[in-house]
Amino acid sequence: MTEPLTIEDLSAHYGKVQVLEDFSLQIAAGELVSLLGASGCGKTTTLRLIAGFLEPTSGRIRLGDQDLTRLPAHRRNIGLVFQNYALFPHLTVAENVGFGLKQRGIGGAERAARVAAMLERVELTDLASRLPGALSGGQRQRVALARALVIEPPLLMFDEPLSNLDAKLRVGMRAEIRQMQRANGTTSVFVTHDQEEAFSISDRVAIMQAGRIMQFDTPETLYQRPANAFVARFVGFENLIPMRVVAREGESVEAEAEGGARLSLSQAEYGAIPDAFVLGARAEGLLVLPPEAPGLPATLGLRSYLGRAYQYLCATPAGPLTAQGPLGAPQMPAAAARLQPLAAQCCILAPE
Amino acid sequence: MLKRFAGWLMSTPATLLVVLLLIVPVAATIATTFGDPRGPFAPYVDFFTSSFRRAVLWRTVEIASITTVIALFVGFLTAFVVSRAPGRLKSILIIAAVFPLLTGVVVRSFAWLIILGKNGILNNFLLWLGVTEKPLTMLYTEGSVIVAMVYLFVPLMILTLVGVLEGIPDDLLQASASLGATPSATFRQVVFPLAVPGLIVGAVLVFTGSFTSYATPQLLGGERQMVMGTLLYQRAMVAFDWQGASTVAAIMVVVTVAVVLGMTRIARRLNPMST
Amino acid sequence: MKQPLHPLLIAFAVVVFFFLVAPLVIILGAAVSDTTFLTFPPRGISGRWFVKVFEMAAFRRTIVTSLQIAFLATGFALLIGLPAAYALNRFRIQLPHWLSTVFVLPILVPEIVLGFSLLKSVQVAADLPVFSTLVIGHTLIVLPYAVRVISASLSAFDFSMEEAAVSLGSPPLKTFFTIVLPNVRSAVIAAFILAFITSINDVSVSLFLTGPGVSTLPIQILAHVEQFFDPVIASVSVLLMLLTVGVMAVVELTLGLTFLAK
Known part of the structure; x- marks a missing residue:
């Protein structure tokens, strides 16, 4: 049948x-x-x-x-x-x-x-x-x-x-x-x-x-x-950040986004990372950290309350990004911060 | 405060016109038939005891009925083809139907005088074919009136039904096909039942239109094929029998109103979309 | 839907459209025939029957009368029909239900009965001039077009647009002309055209109301046909068809012709 x-x-x-x-x-x-x-x-x-x-x-x-x-x-x-x-x-x-x-x-x-x-x-x-x-x-x-x-x-x-x-x-x-x-x-x-x-x-x-x-x-x-x-x-990766690899050391990769900001990513977490790639991150996959932490430098903008976290619109040298921060530490608009990707909510894509 | 009366204010001139110059005069016409000194129904007794006038009424009903049935059949099939024609062709076909409709009744009836006359096109053609030895008498017969009436009303039927058929969602036809219905089964079981209310509207338009027509039966039927319309004119303007004319008028109104109300009631009961 | 139509059905439709168009072509042929009698196909081509139409005073007069009546009746019908259609839609709740039925009545009453009744109760009883009664009669038969066509369009009009304009400071009457009217423009044009054509072609009402020296073109044609059977009538008919073509061209340019099928 x-x-x-x-x-x-x-x-x-x-x-x-x-x-x-x-x-x-x-x-x-x-x-x-x-x-x-x-x-x-x-x-x-x-x-x-x-x-x-x-x-x-x-x-x-x-x-x-x-x-x-x-x-x-x-x-x-x-x-x-x-x-x-x-x-x-x-x-x-x-x-x-x-x-x-x-x-x-x-x-x-x-x-x-x-x-x-x-x-x-x-x-x-x-x-x-x-x-x-x-x-x-x-x-x-x-x-x-x-x-x-x-x-x-x-x-x-x-x-x-x-x-x-x-x-x-x-x-x-x-x-x-x-x-x-x-x-x-x-x-x-x-x-x-x-x-x-x-x-x-x-x-x-x-x-x-x-x-x-x-x-x-x-x-x-x-x-x-x-x-x-x-x-x-389509499936909700709000942030697509074009990057290129500037240094490799074992599993660890140093990648640079537009505007010169750098991130260290581990191939153990992300899988193989090609020399040029796009980092895809959902809002919850981009964590707002204090300005002294490692990550992409950002200036926080509009904050909205989502119940389980705060979501921020951020201005970064790589363009506007959407990130989330914990409820315990609400950040003020215009504050400086760092954005750190969480591998579980991110993916590595071929450049468009 | 003016607001409360604005609606009335704006609708009153038109309402007054219809009430004073249409309802009142027509009502007066009907009323005079009951004001006969010989008794309230005397004019109707006159009408129905005259075998000539009975024949006129019967002929009118017959012509209108046959015209309606033919127009329904021809109009429905043609409208179905038109509604399924590709865009550009469809516009052309609709224009071809609208144009006769916008051309006057007199002009369109006159065309059939040329066609059906003793020396008309059809007779010449038949003679040429050798179908007949001498010209046939086609004018001033019931048939000639019906042919011209069908010609008169088919465009109206086509346009009415194209509207109705286009209102049937494509989805229904596709659903029918997806359930295994052949095109002809879809036509019989889906398209036709859904077009019935439209067919009724068309039938009412054609029946009342042909029942009350004047120019076509006058031109193609003449004295010999007198119908209610021509009888009304003859009574009023030739015989100056206004009471008789009013009686004919009253019967025409009653038949028209009865057909319209009766058919709309049936249509309402049959219309599945209205529930 | 890709299911093709049955070839017999298509053939049937072709025959029907031939049946619809051929008589009009025949009139055209008869009108240009260079003979003194009506014939088709035309023998010789001549425009003399068109000239003849304008040489005959009766046709000249009735053409003018018919146009005058059509313009006046259509104008009056729009003048009172437009506010009525507006009121029926805008003030639907305030106005009684039967009011809209009033404007359906002219369709329910056979035109020939209306003509006869107007003759009896208005022209003769009130001793009105022939021309005025003709205008009245024609206004009555075209009024339903004005009210119904415009009303149908207004029923789809969102009156909160009007409220928005008023709230922005536009006075009510100005709002009507700047907001409402432009949105029902095509309906007004359609109503005008349908009404005008209906009036020009009317026989049944005019039949009783024409009088000494004042007649309409269709009535004149009827009278002429009964006495003479010459190509003049074909020529007049062609002129009437040209008028229709002209009107259809206007519709095509303003609204698109398929509009009329709705």
Whole structure:
């Protein structure tokens, strides 16, 4: 019932604009993969290509052994959950859920039984005869999910399915979708612009930008070891400091940032450090120390209270940086300080 | 304090115009039919006992109904094609539908005089084809009136339904396809049901429009195919039978209002978007 | 959606559009024909029937009358319809619900019944001149366009913009002209055009209200067709179509034509 999805060298245009170029992606059977990126990155285009609503200019889409590339949309057998649910307003909840079965020529008792079982699963049995217009956002979402699941597709796709729900409901639905997907073991593609959502729900995440995959990895790897500056910025490394190595001594490396400020970094902590690199640091990975301590010299600016620490905007010779200091020792604006990176919250990137 | 009356102040001139010069005169027309010295319903008894006038009413209903059904069928299919046409072509098609609509009723009916006449284009064409030996009489028949009426109202239907069809979100069609519906199944099970309210609106516009038309039946039907509109004119301006004319007018108002109210009620019940 | 349309459906639409456009082409052909009778395809090309239109006093007069009435009726309808549309949206809560229904009534009443009633109760009873009753009748049939088209546009207007302008020191009337009106400009243009075209083409109301010496162009055309069947009518029709083309060009330049489909 579940199949791996293979996308090979897919290209697509909107008019003259190339939105996807030589796009390749391998999704294992039963895996849930998110396509994550800002609007216009090509994630929705990819989904529409897989669903068959757009035609690629080149490339292939395979689901298991079947080549989907030239198959019309209605014969692809993919369960789709739309951003605005796309429930048929003239059909009841039960009729909406049964729509796909009807198209497959499944009639009468069997259809009714499968619809009833599915409604039971999404806890909508009581609303079976309502029209979608009479449902809340969360209920509509569950109808959409039920409608896509009941046809038992080998591939499920979600197009920002949670973006129309309020924050609380969103977290709940997220868990429901994940559980449902786990239980069925259906290969799934999940499109979203919300990083937290993608990371919490997915086995692997493809971070996209301008029609290309910037990195395709598990959430843990993406979060801790971004492959490039784009991904680093995307997953919250606020500070990207270009540096070059001026001296090496064993594992210890002396690196200089723009403006001449120097840091000593240990390759034991950071891994191999090339001669030119970018130091990526989250705000909590850049510690505010007194001016006599080692680190990047900085002048503190705006301070904000985060509950577990203070965050400072800092002016440094290497440009503005964001750093954090302990609650016990609030620093005054305009005070001189040093910023010391903490290896656990930092990463070494290739220069852009 | 002026604020409280600002709304009234601004809407009053238009309201007064409609009330004094539309509602009152039309109401007066209807009222006179009940003020007959022979009794309140005497003019209606006259109307319905006259087999000629009954025939006129029946013919008008028939022409309007047939026109509506044809316009619905033609308009819906055409609107579907227009709504799915690529951008540039769609604009051209819409212009092609808007242009006849903005061209007057008289001009558009006149065109059919040239086409359907004894020496008209269609007869010449049929003679040339050898389909017929001598010119057919096509003018002044019910058919000629219906053809011209369909011509008159199809653009209106197309434009109404293009609006409705474009209002159906693409997502619904995609959802339908993703669930395995063939294009024709999507058309029957999703597009058509969602267009029904629009079809009703279009049907009301076409039915009331053709039921109350004057110029087209006058030009293409003449005396022989008298309808309510031409009967009203004939009673009022030729026979100077104002009571009879008022009766015809009252029946036209009643039928129009009944159709509009009845159909909007049905439309409201059928409209899934309204819940 | 990439699912292609069925070829039969496309063929059907092509036939329909041929059916829509062909009669108008036929009129154009008949108008330029160098014959004394109506025929298509034209035999010889001549502009003499266009000259003839302007040589005939009845057509000259009715063209002028029709334009005068159309401008006056459209002007009046906008003058009273714009404030009414504004009031219906701005003061929605204060005004009773039925008030907006009042402006739907002219559509509910068959035009021919309105024409007859105006003749009976206004022209004859109040002994009003023919021209004035025609203007009244036309104002009534075009008023719904003014109110409804502008109202639809105003219903999407955010009146807090107006409040913002007033709070910044702009007097209410000035605010209306500098803030509200520019935002519904296209609706006003659309209302004007629809109203003007409706008035120019009207038959059913004018039918009863025209009188000795005062008639409108469509009524004159009707009268002429019933007696003569010559290319003059085709030429007048072409002139009317040119007017429509002119109006559509204005729409295209100001709003884009697809606007009319909404």
